[in-house]
Amino acid sequence: MKRVKKLNHSYKPFEKWDWRSFGNPRKKISVDEFVAQNINNSVFYIATDSQNYSKKKTCVFTTAIIVHYMGEDGIGAGGRAIIHTDKVSYMESLRQRLLMEAFRSLEAAWYTDKIIPEDNVITVQLDVNKNLKFKSAKYHEELVGLVIAQGFKCAIKPDAWGASSVADKKC
Numbered sequence: 001m002k003r004v005k006k007l008n009h010s011y012k013p014f015e016k017w018d019w020r021s022f023g024n025p026r027k028k029i030s031v032d033e034f035v036a037q038n039i040n041n042s043v044f045y046i047a048t049d050s051q052n053y054s055k056k057k058t059c060v061f062t063t064a065i066i067v068h069y070m071g072e073d074g075i076g077a078g079g080r081a082i083i084h085t086d087k088v089s090y091m092e093s094l095r096q097r098l099l100m101e102a103f104r105s106l107e108a109a110w111y112t113d114k115i116i117p118e119d120n121v122i123t124v125q126l127d128v129n130k131n132l133k134f135k136s137a138k139y140h141e142e143l144v145g146l147v148i149a150q151g152f153k154c155a156i157k158p159d160a161w162g163a164s165s166v167a168d169k170k171c
Helices: 031-037 094-115 135-149 161-170
Strands: 042-053 058-070 076-089 122-129 153-157
Touching: 031 058, 031 076, 031 094, 042 094, 042 161, 058 094, 058 161, 076 161, 094 122, 094 135, 122 135, 122 161, 135 153
Parallel strands: 042 122, 122 153
Antiparallel strands: 042 058, 058 076
16 A cells, blocks of 8 residues: 655744844844844834745745834835745645745744834735736735734735745745
8 A cells, every 4th residue: 555645734833943144044043133133223024935846845935034224214224134944845725825924924923023112013024916817816815814913014015025025035
């Protein structure tokens, strides 16, 4: 009898995620250390992107915590990011993959929210589109509702640059 390979869509608990500097992937950094270094005049964005690789039967998820520095004039003055990347089994369902992206971003947002001052804002950026010509559009209301229900601001494409550029570059 042939053994059926069990698919693994689970991932490590948040406390065991390895975070690395976006600019220097060899440098490990904790979320606490990253926040402490970047707390002043900053806005926090959290985004996750994923990519299925059919030949390898894997799906790679990358979550980014991005800090955007704000100048005294209220204009952006650069930023930094840390990322966590891991692999699970290939995911056939787009809805399931987008939900996993949202949950991973929310885990990072819940943790970050506990360690930043109340006046700092966290925006979760989702890699979904409102335009119905894209497959992700049919899930955008569900996903935005999920994030807003958790008390965070939410951005979707084209305003979800963290998901579509920062996290996407490391998938």
